[in-house]
Amino acid sequence: MNFISGSGVTSRHPIVLSINRLSVGYPGLGSAVEDVSLEVAEGERIAVIGPNGAGKSTLMKAVVGLIPFTSGEISILGHDCRSSHDLVGYVPQHEAIDWDFPVNVLDVVMMGRARRIGWLRRPSGRDRAIVHEALERVGMIDLARRQIGQLSGGQKRRVFIARALAQGTRVLLLDEPFSGVDVAVEQEVMETLDQLRRDRITVLLATHDLNTAATRFDRVLLLKRRVIACGTAEEVFRREALSEAYGSRVGIFNEPNQHETIIVADDHWMTASPHQNGSRPHHDAG
Amino acid sequence: MTLVEFFSEPLNYQYVQRALIAAMLIGLISGILGCFVVVRGMSFFGDALAHSIVPGVAAAFVFTGPGAALGFLAGIDEDLRLFAGGLVAGILSAIVVGVLTRDDRLKEDTAIGVVFVTMFALGIAIISSDPRVYGSREFTHILFGDILAISRSDLITTALCGVVVIGIIGLLYKELLLVSFDRDLAQTLRLPAEGLRMLLLVLMAVTIVASLQIIGVTLTLAMLVTPAATARLLTHRFQTMLPISMLAGASAGCLGIFLSYHLDLATGPTIVLTSTALFLGAFAWAQWWQRVTTV
Numbered sequence: 001m002n003f004i005s006g007s008g009v010t011s012r013h014p015i016v017l018s019i020n021r022l023s024v025g026y027p028g029l030g031s032a033v034e035d036v037s038l039e040v041a042e043g044e045r046i047a048v049i050g051p052n053g054a055g056k057s058t059l060m061k062a063v064v065g066l067i068p069f070t071s072g073e074i075s076i077l078g079h080d081c082r083s084s085h086d087l088v089g090y091v092p093q094h095e096a097i098d099w100d101f102p103v104n105v106l107d108v109v110m111m112g113r114a115r116r117i118g119w120l121r122r123p124s125g126r127d128r129a130i131v132h133e134a135l136e137r138v139g140m141i142d143l144a145r146r147q148i149g150q151l152s153g154g155q156k157r158r159v160f161i162a163r164a165l166a167q168g169t170r171v172l173l174l175d176e177p178f179s180g181v182d183v184a185v186e187q188e189v190m191e192t193l194d195q196l197r198r199d200r201i202t203v204l205l206a207t208h209d210l211n212t213a214a215t216r217f218d219r220v221l222l223l224k225r226r227v228i229a230c231g232t233a234e235e236v237f238r239r240e241a242l243s244e245a246y247g248s249r250v251g252i253f254n255e256p257n258q259h260e261t262i263i264v265a266d267d268h269w270m271t272a273s274p275h276q277n278g279s280r281p282h283h284d285a286g
Numbered sequence: 287m288t289l290v291e292f293f294s295e296p297l298n299y300q301y302v303q304r305a306l307i308a309a310m311l312i313g314l315i316s317g318i319l320g321c322f323v324v325v326r327g328m329s330f331f332g333d334a335l336a337h338s339i340v341p342g343v344a345a346a347f348v349f350t351g352p353g354a355a356l357g358f359l360a361g362i363d364e365d366l367r368l369f370a371g372g373l374v375a376g377i378l379s380a381i382v383v384g385v386l387t388r389d390d391r392l393k394e395d396t397a398i399g400v401v402f403v404t405m406f407a408l409g410i411a412i413i414s415s416d417p418r419v420y421g422s423r424e425f426t427h428i429l430f431g432d433i434l435a436i437s438r439s440d441l442i443t444t445a446l447c448g449v450v451v452i453g454i455i456g457l458l459y460k461e462l463l464l465v466s467f468d469r470d471l472a473q474t475l476r477l478p479a480e481g482l483r484m485l486l487l488v489l490m491a492v493t494i495v496a497s498l499q500i501i502g503v504t505l506t507l508a509m510l511v512t513p514a515a516t517a518r519l520l521t522h523r524f525q526t527m528l529p530i531s532m533l534a535g536a537s538a539g540c541l542g543i544f545l546s547y548h549l550d551l552a553t554g555p556t557i558v559l560t561s562t563a564l565f566l567g568a569f570a571w572a573q574w575w576q577r578v579t580t581v
Contacts (some may be wrong), residue, residue: 064470066473085475090471104522104523107524114471
């Protein structure tokens with residue numbers, strides 16, 4: 001389990017993603033995300049947590065350019081995000097994809113190349129080599145010809161990570177890849193993301209799994225429309241911040257001879273605070 | 287009658303030859319475009335679009351003939367006028383639905399329901415305004431298709447439609463596939479997702495209008511859906527689905543014409559029923575194959 005303290009990473013590596021005072025609103029519904037600022041260093045891995053409706057998905061969609069934002073700036077490697085599209089890869093929520101669609105793994109990953117290939121052209125040998133390599137990096141090359149609906153939950157997610165790699169992604173955003181899957185799948189996805197560290201690919205991952213957020217990421221962004229807290233797990237998993245984000249879903253308990261324990265009942269996960277009870281919760285890989 | 291005679295005898299007639307070519311072309315066009323209709327779940331849209339071209343055809347018939355309001359257009363070949371009228375109405379309806387559903391306020395099927403029913407009602411209103419149209423042979427052809435209705439100019443317009451539809455799908459294959467599978471990725475890559483969707487809708491309108499004369503308004507949907515559904519049963523890969531669907535469409539078209547000739551039935555229903563037979567065959571085969579491979 002590699003836990004890297006957050007602050008060090010930022011200083012040694014260039015900033016790849018910079019979000020400055022971002023606000024995103026849907027017409028007639030007020031703002032879903034308000035005044036969010038965040039700087040992410042190359043190769044850094046950030047977990048975005050917060051209750052349902054906190055704006056995690058909205059934030060991600062704004063960064064990849066799926067929804068327009070009302071104010072603020074997003075820049076990727078110094079360019080405005082609206083022109084630096086292929087540097088940002090997006091793994092959508094599982095429900096957003098039609099898994100019965102008649103395409104195989106190879107077809108899906110090749111789609112990541114569509115823009116690079118260009119209009120009216122067919123994939124070249126180089127494109128095929130890149131797709132092949134992307135599939136090797138996520139360990140899916142053996143299943144390249146399988147229809148996507150016949151893959152396991154973890155494999156499906158790995159295919160979409162490969163697609164982002166084939167795209168040439170420097171910043172990878174994953175929107176709740178752990179929803180509706182078991183711990184083994186979660187472990188599988190995290191191991192794939194560990195591989196990407198070598199290539200210094202920056203990762204933002206929205207999740208309800210606070211254990212994984214606390215133990216497998218450099219920094220945690222706690223969001224509830226605004227940034228409630230952002231920093232290392234020790235800095236974020238605190239009573240005040242969690243209470244502000246999760247409200248009545250946070251309970252504080254005292255056991256004899258122990259520090260106080262904070263329990264957060266997020267939608268899918270019941271998690272004991274890793275910080276306050278002295279030891280980090282052990283993540284059981286199952 | 288021998289099998290050879292079954293196929294050779296009708297070929298003595300020029301109108302059968304024309305109908306055969308037209309049916310084959312329509313099978314090819316509907317087959318390739320139908321793959322997108324099936325995987326995107328747009329059958330309702332296709333059905334509605336077919337009905338929405340009625341006011342265009344009706345208006346062209348009523349208002350552009352000799353002595354009518356737009357009588358100066360009477361010099362143009364009648365088939366071409368009806369074709370153009372239908373195309374304009376179809377594309378217009380497709381665009382209006384596209385615009386209405388651009389944000390999430392209206393669901394697509396709701397917008398389709400509103401727009402196309404309006405168009406169909408308008409078509410019926412135009413028809414009822416002119417007693418000539420009720421009795422017209424031309425008009426029943428448009429509703430149900432007729433083997434005798436294929437003129438030389440019909441054949442040329444159908445062939446042109448075929449070149450346009452198949453050509454555009456061939457050139458923009460990977461973009462159209464991408465936007466059909468994952469619109470978000472298209473948008474992330476800054477491809478014109480909305481434009482590509484519109485393009486598909488317009489191509490649908492072109493295909494439906496092209497198949498008017500031989501299949502008829504009421505049954506064009508079948509040619510957009512059934513061959514593609516047949517192909518879907520036989521493959522798990524979109525790029526394989528396209529040729530199978532085109533083959534299924536063209537075979538149904540040709541076989542349907544022969545049957546229509548021998549059994550003296552309207553071409554539209556005969557082609558559609560032939561297509562359904564192919565579909566059932568594929569379904570049975572897929573069931574059998576699944577049983578064989580899973581045991």
